[in-house]
Amino acid sequence: MKLYGFAPSPNTWKVRAVAAHLGIPLEYEFVDLTKGGSHTPAFLALNPTGRTPVLVDGDFKLWESTAILQYLASKTPSSLFPNDPRTRADIVRWQSWSLMHWGKEGCEPLLFQRLVKKLLNMGPPDEAVVAKGVECFNKEAKVLDAHLAKQPYLVGKDITIADFSIAAPLFHAKAADFPLGPYGRIQEWFGRVSALPCWGQTAPQAPAAAA
Numbered sequence: 734m735k736l737y738g739f740a741p742s743p744n745t746w747k748v749r750a751v752a753a754h755l756g757i758p759l760e761y762e763f764v765d766l767t768k769g770g771s772h773t774p775a776f777l778a779l780n781p782t783g784r785t786p787v788l789v790d791g792d793f794k795l796w797e798s799t800a801i802l803q804y805l806a807s808k809t810p811s812s813l814f815p816n817d818p819r820t821r822a823d824i825v826r827w828q829s830w831s832l833m834h835w836g837k838e839g840c841e842p843l844l845f846q847r848l849v850k851k852l853l854n855m856g857p858p859d860e861a862v863v864a865k866g867v868e869c870f871n872k873e874a875k876v877l878d879a880h881l882a883k884q885p886y887l888v889g890k891d892i893t894i895a896d897f898s899i900a901a902p903l904f905h906a907k908a909a910d911f912p913l914g915p916y917g918r919i920q921e922w923f924g925r926v927s928a929l930p931c932w933g934q935t936a937p938q939a940p941a942a943a944a
């Protein structure tokens with residue numbers, strides 16, 4: 734299987750980390766987003782939305798990182814995506830929350846305004862967008878922190894792909910100054926998730942050497 738991605742992006746990193754955790758070999762091809770690499774005709778033939786990551790498994794092309802996580806974890810039985818309807822629904826529930834709220838409204842605006850803009854020389858952060866991002870981050874973090882008081886991982890006592898999805902943006906928490914201070918249980922949980930060797934094995938190098 735081959736993954737086209739941009740290593741520093743949480744969307745690519747979490748896919749590579751899950752594959753490494755499951756022992757699934759992935760050939761990796763770096764797509765240089767800083768040079769429009771996801772908008773070439775060759776890339777658009779893989780993903781017409783022009784975004785990374787994309788997984789190619791034989792004649793099957795799959796884009797959207799959440800779908801890729803589910804596909805990889807369905808191929809190799811483990812705690813990550815067990816074949817039990819309620820557990821799967823619970824995992825998909827947290828991934829859906831992440832796509833729409835935790836990631837989209839909280840983490841991504843702060844990542845873009847405070848980190849991506851700096852790396853790409855796109856000017857100063859838009860402080861109105863930052864303020865809204867901080868408000869949304871706090872709103873969702875309160876829910877996540879309270880939930881993690883009940884159990885060590887999002888869906889119970891075992892780690893699942895929901896933990897990978899929701900933890901991935903937090904690797905850039907310091908650089909994007911996420912307001913994590915009041916959320917001790919999120920910090921403890923992230924400590925457990927990020928201690929898995931698969932993250933280090935697939936970690937991006939310095940941004941300048943993002944391949």
Ligand SMILES: N[C@@H](CCC(=O)N[C@@H](CS)C(=O)NCC(=O)O)C(=O)O
Pocket residue numbers: 739742743744766771783784785786796797798799
């Ligand atoms: N919902 C998508 C988001 C993918 C996405 O936004 N990828 C970004 C990098 S984080 C990208 O490739 N952007 C290039 C572009 O929009 O031109 C997923 O989870 O795969």
